[in-house]
Amino acid sequence: MAVFTSVLVANRGEIACRVLGTLRRLGVRSVAVHTAADGDARHVREADVAVRLDGSDHRGARAAYLDVDAVVGAAVATGAEAVHPGYGFLSESPALAQACARAGLTFVGPPTTALELMADKLAAKRLVGGRGVPVLPGTLDGAALATGTPAAEIAATARDVGYPLLVKPSAGGGGKGMVVVRMPGELPAALESARRVAGASFGDDTLLLEHLVERPRHIEVQVLADAHGAVVHLGERECTLQRRYQKVVEEAPSPALDDATRARLGEAACEVARSVGYVGVGTVEFLVPADDPTSFWFIEMNTRLQVEHPVTELVTGLDLVELQLRAAAGEPLPFAQSDVRVTGHAVEARLYAESPSRGFLPATGRVLVYDDAGAAAGPGSAPLRLDSGIAAGTAVTGDFDPLLAKAVAHGADRGQALDRLDSLLGSVVVLGVETNQAFLRDLLSDDDVRAGRLDTGLIDRLVTAHPAKEPDALLLTAAALLTLPPAGNGPWTANDGWRLNAPPVPRRVALVDDAGAEHTVDVTGAGPTVSLDGRRPVAVSLRPAGPPRAWLVTLDGTTQQVWAAPTPAATWVGAGGRSAAFTVLTRAEQAARRRALRAPLPTDGQASGEVRAAIPGAVVAVLGADGDPVERGATVVVVEAMKMEHPLTAPRGGTLRLRVRSGDQVRLDEVVAVVETTNSDTRGAS
Known part of the structure; x- marks a missing residue:
């Protein structure tokens, strides 16, 4: 029943699809919400009913999902009995819980008092510290640092x-706004x-x-509680592998x-x-020192x-979503603590739209190819599971969190779970937007x-110790073969390089990879060989595979399936969980690059001084005024995108032009500022 x-x-994306899956299994009619920009999104197609949030055409896409009145109005208009907020957006919003109550709707979450208490990290620490829960030293016994608190x-x-x-916000969570301060001089900027x-x-x-x-x-x-006073926990999760306070594995x-x-x-x-x-369902987070895992301190509760x-x-x-729904409906817990059994081991990796080679900056684009045939979705689908919110055609913008999907694997032990997760990551295909998929496979190994x-600094150390890898030879070869012009009919239009009484002339393809590095691929003969960047020639073949946009590439005797998506701007290729986008250079473009490489490098005083946006987003701070003097390396503009701030710094000293x-x-x-300098103005240039 x-x-x-x-x-x-x-909500939207993978969490909306995840909740919709449980509603479908339970036979509950589902209602999705969307903006003007994502009316054809996967979560919209999977719901029984979809409602566009009013005003989403003239406001930011994110703002529309945060409109409490619009969300509650959509629920009332469609005859919904309850509102499930997913996570993010309004999931911890007392305003939404109160608005649901006023409209006669059930909010699938905890009582408003719990939301309010746990939203204030300072009040939460005081409360639980008084109940004997270990609390990390901090401002527990002092006043929170509100705006206007004296610097002294x-x-x-x-x-x-x-x-x-x-330094961390008293409200919110997810690592947003947290800044490490090691010296007193760093405190003002961090605040x-x-x-x-x-x-x-x-x-x-x-x-x-x-x-x-x-x-x-x-x-x-993970904790679970009902409205009758029963509370149980469902074991712990290790969430230590993070970067910028965002969990990865x-x-x-x-x-x-x-x-x-x-x-x-x-x-x-x-x-x-x-x-x-x-x-309902909630999570209590703790810090555990790596050197003493028997100690722990309460951080916060995610409600x-x-x-x-x-x-x-x-x-x-x-199924935690089903348990949420039943708790919200007033049902008692169906089991006691002694009934909870943890069997085997499970590992999850978050597939983000981001560029590991550019410091994990979020990436944007449109998904051209998506294949997840190697995984199931939803509870009960062990040993492999993929919770995803994307499909071919999905636009990935800077308006939302860069999380695309979650790959999860279960095993009898930790080693087997890691092996299975690596295999799953190797089978999923995403082309059209850069992801951290290859990085995840390297991390798991x-x-x-x-x-x-x-420990939470492990990923940062790995990135520093292991720079970005060269493009995979298989992907480079596939991109070159797929961009060669097709042969015509007859011997005079063949493009195999044949010459009378002379060796064949290689057909050269010049490709530029994601990092801007140029590669040359020489293809020789009709049953061809390839030479990558001047290395020894090896035999190669290319033929269609079964699925659309899939090819079988045999390189030096080894055959693998490669997915491809040629576009006017670049050719996307992917295999084994690794992907790349290559741009083909014309002869004129090759010559221009060679001239640029031969030219003397500009000195700091001769450089353009341009400050460019590393990612599309919103300017949230401009540090200085037009005409101000600025030192090299000083932050001049801050851009926010996908829940993160990105400081843009002056490339040299001089005069700031915004x-x-x-x-x-x-x-x-986009150029957001220029630092002008003269021969006599060399401050900060050394």
Whole structure:
């Protein structure tokens, strides 16, 4: 019997598709919402009913999803009984919970009091600290750092907490706005950045300071509570592999904990839930020092479903979305703590639209090819599962979080789960937008990751120690063969390079990869050989495979399936979880590049001084005024995209000439400022 007859999902992307899957299995009518920009999105096509949010044509796409009145109005208009907020957007919004109550709708989440208490990290720490839960040293006993707090008071608080410390918003979560401060001189800039992000993201720029634990592990506990006072936990998840405080790989259970610590951690999490009268699914997050995994400190409680919930589902066999719905409908928990069983191991990797070679900057584009035939979706689909919100044709913009999909694998033990996840990542195909897919496979093969020697700085160390790899020879060859002009009919129009009484002339294809490096591929003969960047010739063949846009490429005796998507701008190719976009150079373009390489490198005083946007997004700060003097390396403009701030710095010292204002939208590579200099003006140029 269905818990509700109709539920509106107030979200988009992979989480909306995930919730819709459970509603479909339960026989519940589903309602999706969308903006003017994503009316053909996957979550819209998978819902029974879809409603466009009013006003989404003249406001930002993200703003439309944050409109409480529009969301509740859509639910009422379509006859929905409940609103499921997913995660992100309005998932932890007391305003949405209250608006649902006024409209006679059920909010699939905890009571408003729990949302409000846990949204204030300072109040939450005071509350749970009073219940005996270990709390990290910070501003627990002092005032939160609201706008206008005197600088001397902030400096004194920082000294009391102790350096290094973390500046973080009192509201919100997901790592947004958090800044590490190691020296007192770094504090003012950190406060300014954190306040800006907190105000824009959460509508509250109050901050708190917290002592920074070096080499921490990030471990969280899944809790479940009903409206009748019962609270249980469903084990812990290890979420330590992160970059910029955003989780990348999660697993359950944690390889670091012993049984005694696991039991203490689970009970602490349940006590946190009891302290606010929690109802539904929630997550309690802890820091655990890598050098002493028997210790832990409470960080915060996420009063919603988490991105990484699938690993808990795979090791427990439970559907957390169904349990959310049943708790919201007032049903008692169907089991006790002693009934919870964790079986095997599960690992999840987040597939982001981002460029690892450019410091993991978010990437944008349109998905040209998408194939996930190697995985199932939703609970109960072990050992492989892919929760995705994209399809061929999906536009990936800077308006939303760069998360595209989550690859999850279950195994009898951790090693088997990692192997299965690597295999799954090797089978998924995404062309048209750059992703971290190849990086994830490299990360999973790292010795420290395989051994479970984790801390939150591991990814940063790996990126520094292992620079970006050269393009795969198979992908380079496939791109070259697919861009060669087709042969005509008859011997005089063949393009195999044949000459009378002379060796064949190679057909040369010049390609530029994503990083701007040029490669030459020489193709010789009708049953051809290829030479990559002057290396030894090897035999090659190209023939269509079964699926559309798939080819079988045999290179030096090894045959692999390669997916391809040629466009006027570039040729996208992918195989084995790796992808690349190559641009073909004309002879004139090749000559121009050679001339540029032969030209003397410009000195700092001769350089253009242009400051360009590394990513499309919104200008959230302009640090200085037109005509101000500026030092080399100083931040002049800050661009926000996909939940992250990206500072743009002066390439040299000189006089600042601004091209943008705060609030402007900028394109990728757009000039946002120019630093002018003269022969006598060389400040900061050394």
